[in-house]
Amino acid sequence: MKNKLIVAAMATAMLAPAAFAAPAPKGSKKVSPEWIENAVIYEANLRQGTSERNLKGLQKRLPALKDLGVDIVWLMPIHPISELNRKGTLGSYYAVKDYKAVNPEFGTMEDLKEFVRTAHTLGMKVILDEVCNHTGCDNAWVTENAEYYAKDADGKMYGPFDWTDTYKLDYSNPATVEAMTDALKFWITEADIDGYRCDVAGEVPTAFWEQAIPQLQQIKPIFMLAEASKPELLNSFNADYAWPMKDLFNDIAATQGVNAYAADHNQKRAKANAADIVALLKKQAEEYPQGSIHMNMVTNHDLNSWEGTEFERYGQSLGAFAVLSYTLPGMPMMYTGQEVGFNHPFEFFEYDTVQPDYTANEMTAFYEALNALKHNHSALNASGQMDTMTVWNTTTPDVLAFTRKDAQGDEVTVIVNLSASENMVTFTDQAPSDVSKINYFTGAPAQMPNHLGAWEYQVWVNE
Numbered sequence: 134m135k136n137k138l139i140v141a142a143m144a145t146a147m148l149a150p151a152a153f154a155a156p157a158p159k160g161s162k163k164v165s166p167e168w169i170e171n172a173v174i175y176e177a178n179l180r181q182g183t184s185e186r187n188l189k190g191l192q193k194r195l196p197a198l199k200d201l202g203v204d205i206v207w208l209m210p211i212h213p214i215s216e217l218n219r220k221g222t223l224g225s226y227y228a229v230k231d232y233k234a235v236n237p238e239f240g241t242m243e244d245l246k247e248f249v250r251t252a253h254t255l256g257m258k259v260i261l262d263e264v265c266n267h268t269g270c271d272n273a274w275v276t277e278n279a280e281y282y283a284k285d286a287d288g289k290m291y292g293p294f295d296w297t298d299t300y301k302l303d304y305s306n307p308a309t310v311e312a313m314t315d316a317l318k319f320w321i322t323e324a325d326i327d328g329y330r331c332d333v334a335g336e337v338p339t340a341f342w343e344q345a346i347p348q349l350q351q352i353k354p355i356f357m358l359a360e361a362s363k364p365e366l367l368n369s370f371n372a373d374y375a376w377p378m379k380d381l382f383n384d385i386a387a388t389q390g391v392n393a394y395a396a397d398h399n400q401k402r403a404k405a406n407a408a409d410i411v412a413l414l415k416k417q418a419e420e421y422p423q424g425s426i427h428m429n430m431v432t433n434h435d436l437n438s439w440e441g442t443e444f445e446r447y448g449q450s451l452g453a454f455a456v457l458s459y460t461l462p463g464m465p466m467m468y469t470g471q472e473v474g475f476n477h478p479f480e481f482f483e484y485d486t487v488q489p490d491y492t493a494n495e496m497t498a499f500y501e502a503l504n505a506l507k508h509n510h511s512a513l514n515a516s517g518q519m520d521t522m523t524v525w526n527t528t529t530p531d532v533l534a535f536t537r538k539d540a541q542g543d544e545v546t547v548i549v550n551l552s553a554s555e556n557m558v559t560f561t562d563q564a565p566s567d568v569s570k571i572n573y574f575t576g577a578p579a580q581m582p583n584h585l586g587a588w589e590y591q592v593w594v595n596e
Contacts, residue, residue, distance in 0.1 A: 473496055
């Protein structure tokens with residue numbers, strides 16, 4: 134889908150009890166760095182994202198990412214990749230051969246340290262993508278510490294799901310717990326990284342995280358992101374993936390007939406509308422510990438390579454869903470090339486010949502504006518949940534209207550038509566006030582619309 138259409142829309146294994154301390158109760162305290170509250174995460178694909186395809190190439194882009202409004206750079210796995218049972222020519226980043234080394238494909242240990250130092254100088258943080266559920270098939274642990282691994286009925290190591298290039302770890306063994314905790318500490322002390330995005334965190338026993346994360350936090354305040362949607366993990370992790378919200382966004386787009394990927398692949402997606410977003414937020418507020426943060430997204434490396442680009446899945450609705458990813462409770466993320474409207478699914482196991490052109494365009498200006506909105510309005514702080522949000526009921530289930538407000542009086546109001554058709558905006562009881570508000574994207578005084586065009590939205594902020 135052409136960018137102009139988007140811009141137009143703008144206006145398990147059981148554990149041995151001896152292996153872990155007792156799990157933390159729901160609602161227990163965890164350490165959360167202050168800098169995550171209004172942060173924007175950027176996932177960097179080192180293999181595909183720059184012409185150099187390495188840390189030095191990405192380091193050159195750090196000033197541009199800073200100007201874009203990125204706060205946290207998330208590096209996809211930097212470790213050497215296993216060769217045994219490798220998928221494709223280059224293999225999967227997630228088949229780790231050595232937890233304490235940098236993949237020569239991406240550079241050296243000193244390159245990583247220099248990258249982190251440069252990011253810190255610019256006021257940005259760096260987190261690594263770590264794979265704790267499984268290793269590559271020729272990781273040194275396979276031969277030196279075979280007891281670290283789960284075994285099948287025949288006593289053989291195996292990979293989870295269809296990940297035939299990996300072997301699953303066994304966390305009922307205290308030695309596995311100790312070894313992985315040591316590997317996680319290593320990069321904080323050695324390279325001064327600021328945290329981790331933890332791959333398939335829900336497949337690793339929760340008790341491991343509840344024991345390991347406090348040890349990491351003792352080294353320095355770090356940010357821990359779980360690739361999971363599992364409430365108990367938020368007793369120790371700072372944030373998790375908003376997978377259910379991602380699915381709901383895709384369902385709504387499919388219901389409205391704009392999810393081309395779903396249509397082309399004959400997906401049987403659920404019927405959904407804007408009202409289901411409110412229902413999901415309420416459900417999450419009941420299930421998760423207070424103050425839990427979910428990372429919202431319209432794309433990431435998994436979606437881009439395996440489930441369609443954001444343009445394929447959202448079409449003309451992309452602008453509306455991107456706005457929601459920034460204004461609904463949670464933390465927004467961006468993926469390599471998203472800032473320029475890069476509409477191409479990256480190869481995963483090979484070098485892709487198609488790479489982003491980072492020349493600033495209308496999409497860049499759009500995301501710069503969203504990042505500034507997140508930074509400048511404390512009402513959108515990540516830990517704010519339904520208790521910071523007033524939902525304004527309308528006569529159509531396709532119109533979502535809400536106001537988020539904090540104790541300091543900052544307010545952000547969003548009114549969006551999640552429909553491919555024009556809709557009247559009629560409130561069933563109370564309505565948000567447009568007094569002393571401005572339309573964020575136009576700068577004009579806010580004015581209550583009586584209708585919204587297809588996928589049209591308005592964002593109001595205080596004058």
